[in-house]
Amino acid sequence: MNAISQPPANIIPAEHNSGAVTVQGLTRRFSNGPPVLDRLDLTIAPGEFVALLGRSGSGKSTLLRTLSGLDPVTEGHVSRPRDVAVVFQESRLLPWKRVWQNIILGQTGGKAGRERAGEVLEEVGLGHRGDAWPLTLSGGESQRAALARALVREPAFLMLDEPFAALDALTRLRMQQLVAGLWTRHRCAVLLVTHDVDEALLLADRAVVLESGRIRTDLPIPLDRPRRHDDPRFGHLRSILLDALGVHDDD
Numbered sequence: 001m002n003a004i005s006q007p008p009a010n011i012i013p014a015e016h017n018s019g020a021v022t023v024q025g026l027t028r029r030f031s032n033g034p035p036v037l038d039r040l041d042l043t044i045a046p047g048e049f050v051a052l053l054g055r056s057g058s059g060k061s062t063l064l065r066t067l068s069g070l071d072p073v074t075e076g077h078v079s080r081p082r083d084v085a086v087v088f089q090e091s092r093l094l095p096w097k098r099v100w101q102n103i104i105l106g107q108t109g110g111k112a113g114r115e116r117a118g119e120v121l122e123e124v125g126l127g128h129r130g131d132a133w134p135l136t137l138s139g140g141e142s143q144r145a146a147l148a149r150a151l152v153r154e155p156a157f158l159m160l161d162e163p164f165a166a167l168d169a170l171t172r173l174r175m176q177q178l179v180a181g182l183w184t185r186h187r188c189a190v191l192l193v194t195h196d197v198d199e200a201l202l203l204a205d206r207a208v209v210l211e212s213g214r215i216r217t218d219l220p221i222p223l224d225r226p227r228r229h230d231d232p233r234f235g236h237l238r239s240i241l242l243d244a245l246g247v248h249d250d251d
């Protein structure tokens with residue numbers, strides 16, 4: 001399932017679905033090891049697009065799982081809107097249901113549900129594949145369907161966990177353009193986990209770099225949209241992020 005409609009008991013709902021996300025002093029430990037999230041503070045404003053970067057094991061997925069309610073909040077506070085949706089690296093479509101049925105799973109069924117599924121599928125460029133079985137979709141189409149399934153819930157907060165990591169470079173670029181357009185229209189708060197610095201710069205208002213469960217860098221991305229790789233400021237911001245990730249341009 002890719003959507004959690006009610007916050008779990010230990011997550012405080014933000015005021016009337018405002019879209020604001022607040023994390024204060026969030027600490028997460030597994031067994032007796034060092035904290036994976038270490039007194040983490042983070043705020044995402046309503047409608048803001050934040051990219052979350054960090055080396056493997058820095059705690060990105062753990063933070064996302066905690067925000068989505070899949071992991072408990074054991075130390076610290078989390079507040080987020082009631083209506084959230086999550087898209088993962090793999091689409092998680094149910095193979096025994098048609099694409100359109102997957103989109104409205106757990107929602108109103110019947111003719112209205114089918115029409116609504118058709119609308120969002122159209123919006124993600126998959127209007128012609130509603131009757132298809134998920135296993136017949138390409139990787140890019142599957143992720144479009146996963147986005148449609150998230151959007152149909154009109155989330156105030158959308159979490160994307162490396163949603164395009166398994167796609168080829170060209171498909172990934174198309175999906176990034178799709179997400180940029182969807183976000184412009186829907187304006188929900190977004191947290192995008194990515195390893196791709198350019199993806200962060202193409203899409204986000206801010207890039208947050210995690211290191212050992214703490215925020216190492218919180219970089220505003222003040223570039224006009226639509227973003228272009230050849231914007232001279234793009235290279236400068238890329239260097240800052242690569243530095244923060246411990247990867248240097250000349251490595």
Ligand SMILES: Nc1ncnc2c1ncn2[C@@H]1O[C@H](COP(=O)(O)OP(=O)(O)OP(=O)(O)O)[C@@H](O)[C@H]1O
Binds near residue numbers: 054055056057058062
């Ligand atoms: N259920 C678990 N039990 C024990 N350790 C865990 C569990 N989940 C995550 N960890 C550990 O927590 C640390 C952070 O993991 P997490 O998946 O959040 O990192 P990440 O930044 O998302 O990494 P990646 O970029 O590789 O996906 C890792 O050291 C991982 O082994």
